[in-house]
Amino acid sequence: MRNVIFILMVFGAMQVQAQDAVHGKAVYEHWCSPCHAPGGRKHPGTSALEIIYKGEKPAVLEERLDLTPELVAAFVRNGVKIMPPFRKTEISDKDLADLGAYLSPR
Numbered sequence: 001m002r003n004v005i006f007i008l009m010v011f012g013a014m015q016v017q018a019q020d021a022v023h024g025k026a027v028y029e030h031w032c033s034p035c036h037a038p039g040g041r042k043h044p045g046t047s048a049l050e051i052i053y054k055g056e057k058p059a060v061l062e063e064r065l066d067l068t069p070e071l072v073a074a075f076v077r078n079g080v081k082i083m084p085p086f087r088k089t090e091i092s093d094k095d096l097a098d099l100g101a102y103l104s105p106r
């Protein structure tokens, strides 16, 4: 029984590491860059975050050091103001986990 529990724990740890930040970057570029790429004039997400944070935090999500997978997931699934919520048919749970890994500081 102990061995089974050990194997389950190892498997669980492997799943945590299985997030693929390279794929997360592709998800980001497809779904998020149109609003969050550098250059506030052309990108409403960057523009809004420039105004909200006034330089206290980077306006570009990829430069942030305080994002966690949980925070990213909350915004992606719920949306905020003009940012739409993304459905699982658009961004799957796996895509979202990879996206969270990509945007969280390493």
Ligand code: HEC
Binding pocket: 028, 031, 032, 033, 034, 035, 036, 044, 045, 046, 048, 049, 052, 061, 071, 072, 075, 076, 080, 081, 082, 083, 084, 086, 091, 099
């Ligand atoms: C249609 C444009 C648009 C798209 C697409 C978009 N966002 Fe946003 N996002 C925004 C705007 C605008 C805000 C700021 C909202 C506000 O005024 O609070 C925002 C805010 C956020 C925030 C909150 C940051 C903070 O500190 O308050 C996160 C996190 C975020 N977006 C992540 C994402 C991710 C990840 C994606 C891709 C899956 C994405 N967004 C796609 C427009 C967008």
